[in-house]
Amino acid sequence: MEEIIVQGVRANLQERGGMMEIRVMNKDDFDMRTELSMYAFQYSLSKEQLDEQRNQYKPVGEWGAFEDGQLQAMYTLIPFQLYIQGRPMAMGGIAGVATFPEQRRKGHVAKLLSHSLVEMKEKGQVVSCLAPFSFGFYRKYGWELYTDLKRYSVLPSQFPPRTATEGHVKRITPDSALLEPVYEAYASRYNGTMVRDRDWWTNSVIRRKSGKAAVYYRPDGEAGGYLLYNIENRVLHIHEMVYLDETARQGLWTFLANHDSMLEKIILSAPANDELPYLLPEPRISQEIVPFFMARIVDAASFVEQYAFRGTGEPVLLKFQIIDPHAPWNEGVWTWTIGADGQGSLAGTALEAGETVDAGCDIQTLTAMLMGYQRPQALHRYGRLTGSAEAAGILESVIPDRQTYLMDSF
Incomplete structure (x- = not known):
């Protein structure tokens, strides 16, 4: 019998082993967490760097699984917000998941991920995101692919025509x-883009992405688009290309095309539905679709309540089953109501004798559907969304079609 302590609350598990404690790390844990971090993420620090980091260490949001006082696995929970259907929603970012190889396949990371879901629910973080080392691994715990990037490599001979x-x-x-x-005006058009606060802009955008920057100004002097980029070894890497209308896009591309004599190529990422090739005289440019980040609905009832559904003029009601063994508060049969104004709600319910649900799915499928990565009728064709075709059609009509995108990472 193994006993796990989570923030002072004890729970017994039918497993072999000794005492495990899951707790927030403190300054005294610096050496253990840094040793694990360097091993797992394959980097090293000098003695001077270690001393500097030890003095500055503030373990906010860092959780560890300990056995007999020794760190076995860890993760970091970072509070963010995402734009979903134009509305900011509280998101818990999972990062720095690590364990030593000799401690793998003992369930330590699984316990930490389960713990993270409880922690996020308590904090009101209705959705979670992470960058996976393995999509299959995190799918087991309810996370699902929610956004791709389209990556281009464009030669000077393939640049869009310069436009006045x-x-x-x-x-x-x-x-x-x-x-x-x-x-903000650009990001709120997509599902899954981050709401950036000033600290994120300073430390994660300006400091990390912007060797160079350029802004498109409209005739009235207002900014309508921008580039964050750098140039090295005759390659221009675009870290962010943001534009609010077609004129701004053309203006930015004309600026880029004026680099033709000093470049061998431009490399950039865009939303998966980007149509740059169509707009080029020669569309046969190098392009690749890259699966990027994963998401997970943490609290289905709160997520649905905050979601902006499309009102159909009359209330919609479905008996809907959610399968989510790692977050039991989501598991079960719900009455899913969407009002005429698009306001949604989930209320736990029971089925009458002989009654069946209208539709159902696991939490991964629900996440892909509500994030906008997959459409309900497509999921029904794939067998991921069970139930009637009519119910899938209803969901198709009330879930707005909005492209997913993410320009940040953590």
């Missing part, structure tokens, strides 16, 4: 106060 546009492009020193409103 109103307004102008100016190279600038990166300034989050200038770029932030442009990003």
Whole structure:
């Protein structure tokens, strides 16, 4: 019998082993967590770097699984917000999941992931995201692929034609106060983009992405698009290309095309539905679809309540079954109601004798459907969404079709 302590709450599990404690790490854990981090993520620090990091260490959101006082596995939970159907929703970002190889396949990471779901629910984080080392591994715990990137490699001979546009492009020193409103207007058009606070702009965007920056200004002087990029070894890497209309896109591409004499190619990422090849005189450019991040609905009832469904003019009601063994508060049969105004709700219910559900799926499928990565009728064809074709059609009509995208990572 193994006993796990989670924040002072004890739970017994039918497993072999000794005492396991899951707790927030503290400054005294620095050496153990750094040893595990360096081993798992294959980097090293000098004594001077270790001393500097030890002095600055603030283990906010870092959780560890300990046996007999020794760190066996760890993860970090980071509070974020995502745009979903144009609305910010609280998201728990999972990062730094690690364990030593001799401790693998003992269930330590599984217990930490289960713990993370409880922690996120308590914090009101209705959805979670992570960058997987293995999609199959995290699918076992309810996370699902939710966004792809389309990556282009464009030669100078393939650049879009230069276009005379109103307004102008100016190279600038990166300034989050200038770029932030442009990003927000652009990002809120997608599902799964991050709501960036000023600290994220400073430390994760400006500091990491912006060797160089350029802004497209409309004739009225307002910013309508921007580029964050760098140039090295005759390759221009675009880290972010954001534009609010077609004129801004043309203006930015004309600016890029004016680099033709100093470049061998431009490399950039875009949403999976981006149509750059169609807009080129020669569309046969190098392009690749890359599966990127995973998401997981943490609290289905709260997620549905905050979601902006499409109102159909009359209330919609479905008996819906959710399968989610790792988050038992989601598991079961629900009455899923969507009002005429698009307001949704889930209420736990029981089936009468002989009654069946209208539709159902596991939490992975529900996540893919509500995040917008897959459409309900397609999921029904694949057998992922069970129930009647009529119920799938109803969901198709009330779930707005919006492209997923993510420009950040953690």
